[in-house]
Amino acid sequence: MAERGAVVAALDRGGRRLTESRLAVAALIATRQGHFTAADLVEDARASRLQIGRATIFRSLEMLLELGVVERIDLPSGEHAYVGCQPSHHHHVVCSSCGRSADFDDVRIAAVVADAARRTGFQIESHRLELFGTCAACRASAKSRAGT
Amino acid sequence: MAERGAVVAALDRGGRRLTESRLAVAALIATRQGHFTAADLVEDARASRLQIGRATIFRSLEMLLELGVVERIDLPSGEHAYVGCQPSHHHHVVCSSCGRSADFDDVRIAAVVADAARRTGFQIESHRLELFGTCAACRASAKSRAGT
DNA sequence: GTTTTTGCAAACCATTTGCAGGGTC
DNA sequence: GACCCTGCAAATGGTTTGCAAAAAC
Numbered sequence: 001m002a003e004r005g006a007v008v009a010a011l012d013r014g015g016r017r018l019t020e021s022r023l024a025v026a027a028l029i030a031t032r033q034g035h036f037t038a039a040d041l042v043e044d045a046r047a048s049r050l051q052i053g054r055a056t057i058f059r060s061l062e063m064l065l066e067l068g069v070v071e072r073i074d075l076p077s078g079e080h081a082y083v084g085c086q087p088s089h090h091h092h093v094v095c096s097s098c099g100r101s102a103d104f105d106d107v108r109i110a111a112v113v114a115d116a117a118r119r120t121g122f123q124i125e126s127h128r129l130e131l132f133g134t135c136a137a138c139r140a141s142a143k144s145r146a147g148t
Numbered sequence: 149m150a151e152r153g154a155v156v157a158a159l160d161r162g163g164r165r166l167t168e169s170r171l172a173v174a175a176l177i178a179t180r181q182g183h184f185t186a187a188d189l190v191e192d193a194r195a196s197r198l199q200i201g202r203a204t205i206f207r208s209l210e211m212l213l214e215l216g217v218v219e220r221i222d223l224p225s226g227e228h229a230y231v232g233c234q235p236s237h238h239h240h241v242v243c244s245s246c247g248r249s250a251d252f253d254d255v256r257i258a259a260v261v262a263d264a265a266r267r268t269g270f271q272i273e274s275h276r277l278e279l280f281g282t283c284a285a286c287r288a289s290a291k292s293r294a295g296t
Numbered sequence: 297g298t299t300t301t302t303g304c305a306a307a308c309c310a311t312t313t314g315c316a317g318g319g320t321c
Numbered sequence: 322g323a324c325c326c327t328g329c330a331a332a333t334g335g336t337t338t339g340c341a342a343a344a345a346c
Contacts, residue, residue, distance in 0.1 A: 017300060017345050039335075053303040058336060074222035076274065080335085093270045102268040112254045116279055120250040122241045124281035126224065131261060132276075136269035165320055165325060187310070201328040206311060228310085 010067040010087075021052050025060040026069075034099025035073060035081035073101070073130055093131040097138040158215040158235075169200050173208040174217075182247025183221060183229035221249070221278055241279040245286040 007026040011018050028044045029036070038058055045052045061082060064070045068087030073094060075081055083092060083101045091109075094101040109129065117124045134142075155174040159166050176192045177184070186206055193200040209230060212218045216235030221242060223229055231240060231249045239257075242249040257277065265272045282290075 019301065019345070021302065037335090051303080053305095054335095055304080055337075056302055059301085072226060074226075076276075078220065078222075078228055080226055091264075093264055093268050093272065095270065096273065102270065104264045104267055106260045106263060108256050108260050112256050112260070112277075113279060115254060116239075116241055116252045117281070119252055120241050121284035122243065122250065122279070122281045123287060124241065124279045125244065126281070127277065127279040128224070129260075129277045130275065131264055131270070131272045132274045133265070133270045133272035139271060167319070167326065169327065185310090199328080201330095202310095203312075203329080204327055207326085 007064070007067075007069060010064075010069055014063075014067055016063065021056050022060050022063070024050055024052060025057060026064065029064070029070060029082075029084050032084070035075075035083045035094060035101055036099070037079065037081050076132055091129040091131070093133065095135040095138055096132050097134050097142075100135050100137075102135075155212070155215075155217060158212075158217055162211075162215055164211065169204050170208050170211070172198055172200060173205060174212065177212070177218060177230075177232055180232070183223075183231045183242060183249055184247070185227060185229050224280055239277040239279070241281065243283040243286055244280050245282050245290075248283050248285075250283075 007023070008018060011022065016022075024045070025041065028041050028048070028050075031044075032040070038054075038061055041057050041061070042054050045057065061070065065072060065082075069084060070082045071085050071092070073081050073083055073092055075094075076096075081099070083094070085092070085101075085103055090103045090105045092101045092103060109127075113124050113127055116122075155171070156166060159170065164170075172193070173189065176189050176196070176198075179192075180188070186202075186209055189205050189209070190202050193205065209218065213220060213230075217232060218230045219233050219240070221229050221231055221240055223242075224244075229247070231242070233240070233249075233251055238251045238253045240249045240251060257275075261272050261275055264270075
């Protein structure tokens with residue numbers, strides 16, 4: 001997740017006001033390891049005894065989304081989750097076990113997209129590729145739990 | 149979208165009962181051109197004066213999903229939509245204008261996924277690739293509207 | 297001081313569930 | 322006839338909105 005400085009800069013760039021709530025939300029996100037839902041943040045805020053309303057969380061989240069410091073992913077279950085990430089085009093691989101996610105990109109994707117466009121006659125404007133699986137850490141802990 | 153026969157066969161294969169409601173939902177889906185939401189079907193049913201409850205629509209949709217005759221896609225807006233499709237692994241390209249979708253697949257995707265797995269250390273179990281753009285028909289009508 | 301943002305609560309929308317009656321095998 | 326499926330309505334969970342007070346510029 002982008003650190004405080006990046007968020008401040010992004011807010012400024014976007015002409016948005018730098019408020020305590022927004023920084024607090026960004027901070028909450030920064031402490032998160034894997035993906036999280038809006039509800040997670042609401043609970044985090046409550047746990048930290050921060051006086052931040054649900055609405056503000058949703059609004060901040062939407063703003064951070066526009067600024068590109070978080071991205072929304074749609075879990076196979078249909079749930080909406082968010083992950084902190086770099087504000088450049090890329091894709092996510094998310095761990096179904098712990099929710100952690102990693103970014104990646106691959107030049108071949110452009111060719112695949114171009115080819116699909118040619119074959120279907122669509123003019124493609126955007127795409128989304130999400131991989132789901134298990135991260136190395138979760139595999140290791142699963143193995144150690146199974147062994148012995 | 150799979151036609152009546154396919155749905156009947158799929159129901160039978162799954163050991164599910166062939167009911168009027170399910171066929172009605174399948175029929176509603178068959179008349180749909182692009183992607184649709186559960187709410188769309190509910191409204192369609194109401195418009196057709198079909199005596200089908202919301203719950204049944206949701207339940208049928210879930211069942212058709214399991215049977216593989218429809219698939220859920222997550223629009224960039226975060227909405228959940230469905231599209232009728234073939235019950236084999238593939239990806240969708242969906243038109244942002246009319247919602248119509250086409251299926252495609254590309255052998256290179258497997259390599260991309262394998263590579264991402266290697267680079268991130270994840271063991272990938274599933275993936276989802278969605279392309280968004282404008283279909284040929286919508287581009288043509290947009291052009292003709294603009295021209296003259 | 298003006299404009300944006302916030303917190304709250306209520307409104308909204310999508311989806312699920314409990315249950316008694318009805319349909320399918 | 323047994324069991325599955327349906328409709329209804331109510332419950333649920335997630336997200337948005339209206340508004341007056343508070344904060345940022």
